[in-house]
């Protein structure tokens with residue numbers, strides 16, 4: 474029964490303050506560079522635009538035609554590849570994780586592979602990056618880190634505690650709505666070498682122009698985010714539309730997987746960047762608090778027999794926009810979600826399908842065999858790590874999961 478005035482958002486996002494409109498001391502680019510410990514950062518209008526600029530930059534200096542993407546990722550990733558006139562090659566994941574299966578990657582990568590996109594999903598760094606790096610190097614392919622959901626996550630000792638996104642050739646982050654730091658829609662690009670950074674800058678100058686209409690829309694949306702991203706506001710802009718989509722049985726729309734092949738690439742205004750630069754100052758503390766909350770709740774979830782919590786066991790420092798949980802089967806997952814998803818408790822799904830199972834993408838992929846990613850999508854649900862999820866909310870979720878797992 475839904476009688477809630479409050480609603481828990483599906484991910485942990487940083488709220489904006491009215492003071493964020495005051496002039497920031499440092500630009501968003503340089504604040505992010507300090508935060509990530511990189512020489513520079515480049516702002517684009519979305520994570521998808523950032524990946525597109527990266528691929529277009531790499532394509533200029535190579536005749537290679539394919540880009541390897543994970544079989545469990547955001548539909549915007551293959552869309553960016555296709556937009557660039559390149560061919561996405563889908564590679565399966567390791568069982569019960571979002572990470573590449575190294576054997577499947579060996580079979581997918583070849584001399585035509587321009588780049589491999591490695592995903593750090595849900596704030597978790599890909600723990601087998603060392604292996605992937607080796608494979609990519611052997612084939613002379615670039616490695617792009619998709620840290621769209623992982624701004625602030627860090628590798629462990631193996632990679633000198635570097636920020637996720639800054640180890641490989643190019644990395645990108647999303648500043649989209651629902652992410653830790655948001656300017657409603659935005660992307661960040663980083664690159665290891667100055668030659669790549671120069672190529673990214675030049676490609677952006679060629680493709681990202683001023684677009685008054687798109688930018689005005691984003692400014693209005695960002696003001697809306699400031700006004701409504703609160704426990705009593707989120708129901709109106711997120712909860713009610715979500716429940717309408719669920720009632721109509723439209724899961725793809727319910728999670729926002731209804732991506733389009735046409736997407737904007739334009740410059741981001743100084744006004745939105747200024748908001749982002751001010752909000753960024755609050756991000757480290759916010760992430761720390763989110764980590765503490767998630768770790769405590771993961772310990773509770775781990776006590777539920779039959780349920781797998783997707784989390785790291787090594788010395789990486791992950792961020793937790795949500796907690797990804799695998800149920801024993803798709804039927805059990807669906808039964809639990811039937812009780813939970815409508816309730817405004819912050820429980821739902823991440824990506825509805827493995828990437829080759831989206832009808833609108835199917836024709837762009839060669840026949841691919843991705844049983845692990847399909848299983849990961851079929852058994853998975855996410856539990857928000859929002860600061861607004863109270864103990865009583867979490868207890869209610871635990872009880873329902875216990876009943877079904």
Ligand SMILES: Cc1ncc(COP(=O)(O)O)c(C=O)c1O
Pocket residue numbers: 519520521522546547549550592594619621622646647648649658659660
């Ligand atoms: C893993 C992943 N990659 C890429 C993107 C695209 O980022 P954006 O929505 O900012 O275009 C997203 C979006 O959520 C994502 O989750």
